[in-house]
Amino acid sequence: MDIIHLCHLSESDLHLPVYLTSAGQWNHQDPVHRPDGFASYQWLMILSGEGAVHVDERIYSAKAGQAICLFPNVPHRYHAIQEPWKLMFISMEGSLCPTLLAQAGIMKSGVYNILNADKMQADLANIITGAGSNDNHTNLECSKLLYSLLLDIPSHIHATQHTRHQHFERLQPVTRYIKEHCHQPLTIQLLAEQAGITPQYLCLLFKKAFNIRPMEYVNRERIQFSKELMVLEPQLQIQEIASRSGFEHTSYYCTVFKRLEGISPEKFKKSHSY
Structure with missing residues (x-):
């Protein structure tokens, strides 16, 4: 409790x-x-x-x-x-x-x-x-x-002084870029270029630092972005929120949202409507 x-x-x-x-x-x-x-x-x-x-x-x-x-x-x-x-x-x-x-x-x-x-x-x-x-x-x-x-x-x-922090620091340009551009189309190649490394090494660093893949990290930032949209612009429909948050398909957006947040975007939106 x-x-x-x-x-x-x-x-x-x-x-x-x-x-x-x-x-x-x-x-x-x-x-x-x-x-x-x-x-x-x-x-x-x-x-x-x-x-x-x-x-x-x-x-x-x-x-x-x-x-x-x-x-x-x-x-x-x-x-x-x-x-x-x-x-x-x-x-x-x-x-x-x-x-x-x-x-x-x-x-x-x-x-x-x-x-x-x-x-x-x-x-x-x-x-x-x-x-x-x-x-x-x-x-x-x-x-x-x-x-x-x-x-x-x-x-x-x-x-805490261990190699994991070195991975975090190496990924700083990438995570910063994701936060600023998560609503735009992103690829592994584009993200790797932000740190000057190969896509394969980018995936390895994300696994060691966060225990998730780069695009999973992107999805988390996109979901957070979409939640902010719901609060700031409550008149938006779920389809538009999904699109403006970087998701091509509304159904996939709803699936990711439910998996990460435990509720549907519709329920979240309703609970934050005043």
Whole structure:
């Protein structure tokens, strides 16, 4: 079951050295796109599945046994690669947040390997449970738990420095091109040219970086593009949405949409019509 707790902070709570602003758990994290970032520090612990995190002009893989740290007001987006992408999350503020994170070598947003995932998961579960209580000392108790978690982070993590990131970096021109041109006709040859590599090597890099084929990545971006169209231009018919999102055939668009989103485009459109 999904859980989310938003903290109601008093004036005195805002003077704590670290304090919680939200906490919870998603059984499957939906795609998130924040062009202006988020107001608080975020810490997301991956419990199952795998996702891609786009931040600071890089793409990270985030899977079970890893955690995502996102700094305030930094543009970012993330989405599932392997579903269900289940995670626990907290958001936090306070003057000591940057100092305590820096002690762990965390100076900017990124993805980190957790050396003792069970311990961190238990600590986060305690924070989430605490955030759900309604007594007068909830925020103070959560601050204590949060402070303890932040002190333990240096013993829990080390930055992910492995060859997969090299694959992400090599694919940056390709993924950027796909995002900007996903509504246009795209071929493997055209995508390979963006990175100056052969189509065969492009497919290999996508497999190693994302565990999917290049055109599957294109389809994911096209589906995201189509969802934005539905929200921004609700008067459009499904056939036109499919065409404007880069799909030649409406039936194929509907099949891909249902496979990736779990519902039909018609139902999604209806649920986002106001």
